[in-house]
Amino acid sequence: MRQKFKPGFTNSQLVGLVPDSEYRKRWKKAKPGYFEEARRLSREKRADYKFTVLAMYSEGQPICSCCNENRIEFLTINHLIGKGHRRDHLPSTALYRFLIVHDFPSGFNVLCFNCNCALGHFGFCPHTLERDLIDQETQHAREEMVKE
Ligand SMILES: [Zn+2]
Ligand SMILES: [Zn+2]
DSSP, rough: OOOOOSOOOOHHHHTTTSSOOOHHHHHHHHHHHHHHHHHHHHHHHHHHHHHHHHHHHHHOOOOOTTTTOGGGGGGHHHTTTTTTTTGGGSOOHHHHEEEHHTOOOOEEEEEEEHHHHHHHHHHHHHHHHHHHHHHHHHHHHHHHHOOO
């Protein structure tokens, strides 16, 4: 059973991006190690959610559906419905949780950050072009073989 932490701290407070308020100083003094532990747990929980969601959408070990990248650090969830959808506004952990709670709805797939960024910025991933090119060359070679 996971220990429940006192709410009322934002993430940036937890990671120490904002200076300690009087309240936080008092809290820290009263419970040494609290912030470190909270941070460790939230990191663990995030990794849990991420793995569950990516494994589900990869139908097995998490893998990029474009380039087969399979190192989890490089992978992320991609919105097939594109930008502007309301779920785009969710930070990744909230999105992972949303997908788990809603029993993994369709409209999402797993991509690595490279493929995801290329798709987001240019509307296509260079891998797709390269694959098309290889397909064309294979097709061409086949036709040549038939001719001979
Ligand atoms: Zn990829
Ligand atoms: Zn790609």
